[in-house]
Amino acid sequence: MIKLTNVSKRYPSGNLALDNVSLDIDKGEFVFIVGSSGAGKSTLMRLLLREETPTSGRVIVNGRNVGEMKRRDIPYFRRTLGVVFQDFRLIPTMNVYDNVAFALRATNVSNKDIRQRVPYILNLVGLQGKARSMPEQISGGEQQRVALARALVNNPDLILADEPTGNIDPELSYEIVELLTEINKVGTTIVMVTHEHELVAQFDHRIIQIEKGRLVADTGKIGGHNGRK
Known part of the structure; x- marks a missing residue:
């Protein structure tokens, strides 16, 4: 690899x-x-x-x-690849759901697949209740989990x-x-x-x-x- x-x-x-x-x-x-x-x-x-x-x-x-x-x-x-950085690199104007979905939209994944995939990944990283939260509303550890979810969502x-x-x-x-x-x-x-x-x-x-x-x-x-x- x-x-x-x-x-x-x-x-x-x-x-x-x-x-x-x-x-x-x-x-x-x-x-x-x-x-x-x-x-x-x-x-x-x-x-x-x-x-x-x-x-x-x-x-x-x-x-x-x-x-x-x-x-x-x-x-x-x-x-x-899935990439996770030290400084999270979340988009501050997007909520948790859209930060993760952004990685899929960039690769032209259908809205139907996005609606299925993003909640699954958020649940996987323990953020199922934070989908509508903005980055500044969650802790540093939660922000890193969002970054990890974004890295995982394309199933690399x-x-x-x-x-x-x-x-x-x-x-x-x-x-x-x-x-x-x-x-x-x-x-x-x-x-x-x-x-x-x-x-x-x-x-x-x-x-x-x-x-x-x-x-x-x-x-x-x-x-x-x-x-x-």
């Missing part, structure tokens, strides 16, 4: 953000990518999203070589979560990762970038550590959906 082969990324400033990184993430795995600030985690996520291209090496996501992807193909590629095979617990308290952070774990159990691949080592330690998932642009540790794949069973 994800394959990096000898990937390096050097920015015009001269900063070497990733240095000869190789890794494989199989379908159905749950993988934490950890490291200190500036380690290269965000650069790796930008490569997976095709916001950046590698200076050298190959990045394959969902069978696509992102470095060779034409600009016109990028929006269609991103629609195959792969979810990329970039510091999804960075703006919520530790108890809610645990709940978000628990929810991602439940989603992973049905076969969805989860890649979560985080610097919260204490949170990661509470779950039995594969851990990849990056420091100074290099992959320095990998707990490996032992089978099962989350790679550690």
Whole structure:
């Protein structure tokens, strides 16, 4: 599902953000990518999203070589992914229902399918009573659940979560990762970038550590959906 082969990324400033990184993430795995600030985690996520291209090496996501992807193909590629950001990125003028439905409307899904799919996903993330609430009317943890619902609503095979617990308290952070774990159990691949080592330690998932642009540790794949069973 994800394959990096000898990937390096050097920015015009001269900063070497990733240095000869190789890794494989199989379908159905749950993988934490950890490291200190500036380690290269965000650069790796930008490569997976095709916001950046590698200076050298190959990045394959969902069978696509992102470095060779034409600009016109990028929006269609991103629609195959579910993406969750640290800052939620909800549309403040839309209620919870419409924030989630927006992801479907962007791909021309019928109104009938939207009316079926959105309530189902909101129920899945525990927000069935918040559909008509505006973003400013709900808590930070609930806003992150809306962001997760939006990532899930297109039923992606792969979810990329970039510091999804960075703006919520530790108890809610645990709940978000628990929810991602439940989603992973049905076969969805989860890649979560985080610097919260204490949170990661509470779950039995594969851990990849990056420091100074290099992959320095990998707990490996032992089978099962989350790679550690």
